[in-house]
Amino acid sequence: IRHYNALLDALGKANRLDDAESLFCEFEKYGLAHDVASHSIMISANGKSGRIDDAERCFRRMKSENVKPNAFTYSALIEAFGRAGRLQKAEETFRSMIEDGVVPNVVAYNALIKVYVKRGKIEKAFKLSEEMTKNGRVPDVITYGTLIDACAKARDVEKAFSVFNELKKHQIKPNRVCYASLIDACAKGKQPERGFEVLQLMKISNTPPDIFAYNALIDACGRAKMVNRAFEVYDEILIAGLIPDRVTFNALISACGRAREVNKAFEALDIMINKYGHEADRHTYNSLIDACGKSEKMMKAFEIYNRMIKNGVRPCVVTYNALIDACGRVRNINLAYELFNKMRKEKIKPDVYTLNTLIAVCGRCGDVEKAFNILKLMIEEENVRPDEVTYNTLIDTLGKKGCLDKAWKLLQDMRNIGLKPT
């Protein structure tokens, strides 16, 4: 049975889910009964390829075969729900695990903490980590790594460092993931200098920085619009004997875009493709489009868009949002709306970024009426939920037009829905 399970797992990891499923169904033919591992493997495999319904089905099948789930099973299911963005179901799974008498282990806690972080529920992530300690489970390096990542997402640099110190207090040796997350926190918190300190710390702690650490540091420089320093980090990668990867170049290109150095962005692209043989991916193209747009080079943005299609990379909602923004910056409101219609025709679902970008376009053109029309349309036809940025942008638009009373009213609405003004 172990050999067959191993085979199941291998098929799953090779993304051959159908083959895995067939093999699973043939167990009986070989005189084998599915054990808890067989089922868990199937749940995990389906979850990892985003087939949450199938994962759930596997779980039900397990129960119908009277095989008792264990901690592996539940953790796999929690992760699967997390991947699908189903926080409630993940929580529910965690609870039913306890009800079933399966005591949550570190992995189960870590899995749920991760789901909280992914959904932006940072407080809950920390609460659960405290709860796990209360229940006698010892947080491990992954727990701390996840929590540092949580702080990064919340842009709370101080807290990231305090988690890092906590980790050391518990005599756990931070691994490269922890360091990279810590640098990422510095990046998101716009404190590149502290990122460099962390890199230094890695070196003196016998943890030579890897490509993740360097890439995060490039991003840290980029967010602070320090392009030259970003390229210095790139040089350091080479000196360290590491190979820059796609993310390295994408981060560099993004850095150039933020600093409005479009030409440099294309230089980086050239090195990426011609020197390292990395194909441009959707991040690359989207960053380039954004870089052009921010520098008010709309035509160039469209050139990149066409090139993207020609090279077989599918434009996504981010692509269109960036293009719409590019139009907005040169006040081309008609073209912006054309793009919006185009994306709908291509069945690409507009999101809240699309809405906010379009409102910003209207704002730049001083068209308050259009701004409110698009708001209505997005809510009613596209199920888009306005967020804090939506209100900020609308208020900004009204303010510029001198409609202060309406702006105040919106501010009230904002509070009523539970959004906090900034």
Added chain:
RNA sequence: UUUAAUAAUUCUUCG
């Protein structure tokens, strides 16, 4: 030395 589960870096909107 491993039959199964958990963490990190790059793309878009207002400020």
